[in-house]
Amino acid sequence: MRYIEKDFSAVLFDFDGTLVNSEPLKAEALGYAVEHAGGTWRERWYAELLGHPWRTVEEQLMVRAGIPARQGILAEYFHGHYQTLLHTRVAMTTGAEDFVHRLHEHGHPLALVTSESRIIVETVLKRFHLMDCFQTLVCGDDILNPKPAPDSYRMACKQMHLSPAEALVFEDTDAGFTAAIRAGITQIIGLSHDWNQNQQFHRSFPTVHSFLDQPLP
Numbered sequence: 001m002r003y004i005e006k007d008f009s010a011v012l013f014d015f016d017g018t019l020v021n022s023e024p025l026k027a028e029a030l031g032y033a034v035e036h037a038g039g040t041w042r043e044r045w046y047a048e049l050l051g052h053p054w055r056t057v058e059e060q061l062m063v064r065a066g067i068p069a070r071q072g073i074l075a076e077y078f079h080g081h082y083q084t085l086l087h088t089r090v091a092m093t094t095g096a097e098d099f100v101h102r103l104h105e106h107g108h109p110l111a112l113v114t115s116e117s118r119i120i121v122e123t124v125l126k127r128f129h130l131m132d133c134f135q136t137l138v139c140g141d142d143i144l145n146p147k148p149a150p151d152s153y154r155m156a157c158k159q160m161h162l163s164p165a166e167a168l169v170f171e172d173t174d175a176g177f178t179a180a181i182r183a184g185i186t187q188i189i190g191l192s193h194d195w196n197q198n199q200q201f202h203r204s205f206p207t208v209h210s211f212l213d214q215p216l217p
Contacts, residue, residue, distance in 0.1 A: 008187060009166035010135075011103055012156055012180075015114035017172040019100075020124055021093050023050070023195040025085040030061065033077035039065025047195045051173030053115065053146045086120065092128055093191065095211030104133040111136035111156045113169075115146040136160050148175040153183035177201045 017023045027046035034041040045064060049057045058074050067073065103110060110133055114121060118139040125131040138156045145151045157164050164184030171177050172191040180188050190199075190207035201207075 007166075008108075008168035010109040010111065010160055010162050010168070012111045012113050012153065012167055012169045012185075013100075014169075014171045014173075014176050014191075015112055015116050015121055015124075017050075017093075017193060017196065018170050018176075018191045019093060019096050019112065021091045021193075022086070022124075023193065025089060026082060027195070029078050029082035029085055030057075030074075032081045033074045034061055034065045034067065036077045037065075037067045037073045039067040041065060047198060050195055050199070051147070051175035083120070086124065090124055090127070093193075093210060097128055097130065099211035100130055100133050109135045109160055109162075111138065111160060113138045113152045113156045115140040115143075115152070117141055146175075147173070148178035148182070150179050150182035150184075153180050153185060157183065157185075171201070172196050172199075174199045174201055177205065 013019045015022075016026065023046070027043060030046055031041040031043065039061070042064070045061065049060055052060075054075070061067070061074060062069060100110065112121060112125075112134050116139060118137065118141045121137060121139050122131065125134065136156050136159045138152045138159070140146060143151045143155065153164070153169070156162075157167060165186065167185045167187065169180045169185050169188045170191060171180060171188055172193065173196060177188055177190070188205055190201050190205050192202065192207045192209050
């Protein structure tokens with residue numbers, strides 16, 4: 001089914017949960033971190049906190065899991081374990097590799113807009129031979145205010161010399177949708193998966209379950 005209502009000049013992708021099926025790995029790594037920090041983990045918490053900045057996730061989990069206050073303790077356990085999982089088990093969202101390659105081959109400028117760190121983004125893109133497909137990468141290292149602030153999408157449009165009205169965005173969280181809308185982008189398609197069913201964008205925007213559902217170009 002075709003969801004595009006008008007022409008677009010460039011396609012901007014979110015990373016976690018949209019281009020890359022990393023949400024199960026993040027949930028597993030957070031569970032590992034919580035338990036090793038002395039807390040009790042509930043898997044549903046990850047879905048409830050999906051899309052929030054790391055500081056919010058960390059603060060919420062410390063309270064929910066009953067972990068004594070110590071700044072940075074979750075990050076100490078989370079990041080190393082998550083990178084191990086990425087290196088051994090990361091996968092692209094269904095159809096994403098082929099979709100990106102087809103867009104690139106048809107001459108569509110592509111950007112990746114994420115709050116994830118650049119080192120992780122580049123590691124994954126290189127592993128799946130997608131690095132050369134992207135004209136622009138805007139990562140968490142590049143911005144002061146993460147999604148839902150519009151900064152990352154504004155930066156991507158500026159670097160691509162692109163009007164927001166010419167952009168097509170793929171996102172999977174309310175925070176991502178809010179960031180794109182605040183940046184002036186109106187064409188946004190949601191990626192639906194097991195972890196984001198509580199997100200509100202499903203009610204207002206078109207969604208697909210994989211990139212196999214979006215037969216562009």
